[in-house]
Amino acid sequence: MDILNKYKNSKVLVTGGAGFIGSHLVEKLLSLGAHVSVIDTMLCGNKIEHLMDNKNLSVHRLDVTDRGSIEPFFKDREIVFHLAAVVGVEETQHEPLEVLNVEIIGTLNVIALAAKNKARRFVFASSSEVYGDTVKPMVETGPFNPKSTYALTKMVGEHYCRAYYQKHSLEYTLLRYFNTYGPRQDDRFVISRFMDRASKGKEIFIYGDGNQTRDFTYVEDSVHMTLLTAAGDKGINQAFNIGTGKAVSINKLAEIILKTLGVTDKVKASHIDYDNIRSREIEIFNRLANIDKIVKLFQYRPETALESGIKKYTEWYRNRK
Numbered sequence: 437m438d439i440l441n442k443y444k445n446s447k448v449l450v451t452g453g454a455g456f457i458g459s460h461l462v463e464k465l466l467s468l469g470a471h472v473s474v475i476d477t478m479l480c481g482n483k484i485e486h487l488m489d490n491k492n493l494s495v496h497r498l499d500v501t502d503r504g505s506i507e508p509f510f511k512d513r514e515i516v517f518h519l520a521a522v523v524g525v526e527e528t529q530h531e532p533l534e535v536l537n538v539e540i541i542g543t544l545n546v547i548a549l550a551a552k553n554k555a556r557r558f559v560f561a562s563s564s565e566v567y568g569d570t571v572k573p574m575v576e577t578g579p580f581n582p583k584s585t586y587a588l589t590k591m592v593g594e595h596y597c598r599a600y601y602q603k604h605s606l607e608y609t610l611l612r613y614f615n616t617y618g619p620r621q622d623d624r625f626v627i628s629r630f631m632d633r634a635s636k637g638k639e640i641f642i643y644g645d646g647n648q649t650r651d652f653t654y655v656e657d658s659v660h661m662t663l664l665t666a667a668g669d670k671g672i673n674q675a676f677n678i679g680t681g682k683a684v685s686i687n688k689l690a691e692i693i694l695k696t697l698g699v700t701d702k703v704k705a706s707h708i709d710y711d712n713i714r715s716r717e718i719e720i721f722n723r724l725a726n727i728d729k730i731v732k733l734f735q736y737r738p739e740t741a742l743e744s745g746i747k748k749y750t751e752w753y754r755n756r757k
C-alpha cells in the first residue's frame with residue numbers, strides 16, 4: 437500500500453497553512469483526500485486562495501499566540517502540522533521579540549492543544565539553522581550550534597516535542613527543512629529575490645564572496661518528505677533532515693538562474709558586503725543535509741535537481757497572475 441493513502445479521510449490541522457510550504461502541503465493533503473483545517477494570520481497574504489472553495493478545507497484567520505481562539509479547531513484532529521512561524525532573515529533579526537512570541541509561545545500553545553485533544557502525531561517544522569555552521573554534511577544527531585534567535589527557538593520547539601511526548605505521550609516528528617524553494621515563495625528569500633530582480637533586468641546582489649553553500653530543496657520534494665515521515669510509524673519521535681544531500685554555492689545558483697532566464701549577458705551579478713539586513717555573525721557558510729536516514733527508512737530520494745526546479749519555478753513565475 438502506498439503510505440500516502442493513509443491520508444485519505446484523515447483529519448489534519450496545518451498551522452501556517454496559508455504560507456509557502458504550508459500552501460503546497462495543504463494542496464497535496466486535499467488531493468490525497470484529507471480533511472484539512474488551516475490556522476494562519478495571513479499577515480503575509482493567503483497562498484491557498486485558489487483552494488478556498490474546496491469543501492474539505494476550512495480556513496481560520498487566527499493567531500497561534502492566542503490559545504483561546506485557536507482551541508476549538510484542535511477537536512478530532514489526528515495530525516497537527518505546525519508550520520506557523522515568523523521567518524525570513526530580516527524579520528527574524530529585527531523582530532526578535534515577535535520571533536520569541538510566535539515561535540515559543542505559539543508553539544507551546546499548539547503543542548499543548550494537540551496533546552489535550554489527543555492528536556495522534558505532532559509534526560514540527562524545525563530548521564537546518566539548529567545545526568549552525570559545520571564543514572561536514574549535517575546529520576540528525578548533531579552537533580548543534582544555533583547562531584540566531586530564530587535557530588534557538590526551533591531548538592526549543594524540538595525540546596517541547598520531546599517533553600510533551602514524555603509527559604503526555606504525544607508522538608512527534610521533527611522536520612529540519614533546508615532551503616526549500618519553488619512557486620509561491622515570496623521575495624524575502626534568495627532564489628525568489630534573484631528571480632524577481634533578474635527577470636526585470638535588474639542587477640542581483642550576492643552577499644560576501646558567494647562561496648557560501650546551501651542545500652536547495654524543491655518544495656514538492658519537501659512536502660513529499662513531510663508527508664512520508666508524518667504518515668509512517670517509522671517517523672515517530674524522530675528528527676529528519678529535509679534536504680537533497682547536494683550543496684550549491686550562491687555564485688553557482690546565480691549562474692543557473694540567469695542562464696534559465698536567458699539573461700546571462702544582460703544582468704549583472706555583484707558581490708556586496710554583509711550589512712544590517714544580513715549580518716556576517718549569523719551567516720551559516722556551509723549548509724548541506726545528510727539525508728541517509730530518510731533514504732534508508734522511506735526509500736525516498738528527492739527527485740528534482742536544482743536546474744529543473746529552477747526551470748519549473750521560472751515557468752510558474754512567468755505565468756503567475
Ligand SMILES: NC(=O)c1ccc[n+]([C@@H]2O[C@H](COP(=O)([O-])OP(=O)(O)OC[C@H]3O[C@@H](n4cnc5c(N)ncnc54)[C@H](O)[C@@H]3O)[C@@H](O)[C@H]2O)c1
Pocket residue numbers: 451452453454455456457458475476477478479480481498499500501518519520521522523538542561562563564612613614615616617
Ligand atoms: N522555507 C524554508 O526554506 C524553511 C527552512 C527551514 C524551516 N522552515 C520552516 O517551515 C515553516 C514554513 O515556512 P515557509 O517558508 O512556508 O514560511 P511562510 O512565511 O511562507 O509561512 C509561515 C506562515 O505562518 C504564518 N504565521 C506567522 N505567524 C503566525 C501566527 N502568530 N499565527 C498563525 N500563523 C502565523 C504566516 O502568516 C505564514 O503564512 C516555518 O516554520 C519555517 O520556520 C522553512
